[in-house]
Amino acid sequence: MALLALLPGALYELAREQRSGRWGLRGTDQLFRMLSFSVAFQVLISPLTYWLYSHYVVSGLLIRGEPVSGWLWVLLAAYLLVPFALGRFTAMGHRFRETSDPSFLKKVAVWIVNLYTDAAPAPRAWDYLFSNRERRGWIVLHLHDGTRIGAMWGNSYAAGYREDSDLFLSEQVELASDGTFILGPDQLPKSLEKGLLIRWDEIKYLDFYDA
Secondary structure (H helix, E strand, C coil), X not given: CHHHHHHHHHHHHHHHHHHHCCCXXXXXXXXXXXXXXXXXXXXXXXXHHHHHHHHHHHCCCCCCCCCCCHHHHHHHHHHHHHHHHHHHHHHHHHHHCCCCCCCHHXXXXXXXXXXXXXXXXXXXXXXXXXXXXXXCEEEEEEXXXXXXXXXXXXXXXXXXCCCCCEEEECEEXXXXXXXXXXXXXXXXXXXXXXXXXXXXHHEEEEEEEEC
């Protein structure tokens, strides 16, 4: 019964972290969120839980093997789907915060999510910069040895919080000796036709230019 009571919180966390990042996945903060959501969810549905218990268990209806209402199966499905949907909605609200020109509905979604989550959920500037999947731009990496590497940020990947901070850049671009981009005929940085996988501890800092 205890596992069943905690299931809504686990589903909420699973759905949220699948879309917004695994921040705090191994920490006590995740356990606290899971327990808090489960308790709040059980409190909200407690009148329905009491009615179902008295109607089906106390009355002996289940013991006698009598047929149950089809709505009971709908409620059981909702017990699983509602927490999962709320987790996805929370992650969606986090993504809408990064939208440059949000619609009215997106603003409402962000406002609702801000009522029960942190206004700035990203634990590091790294996560804040790279967690927005819609962001496109150009990067200049300044390495500790003085080397500069240019690359496109698009179809690329940055490891999230608690994992080692490595960076995959799908396409390197050519840089001049002063660190500026060399442009091709299309007036975009000239591609070197290769990607790059690099650890953050090799990088001193980076410049990011939104496309």
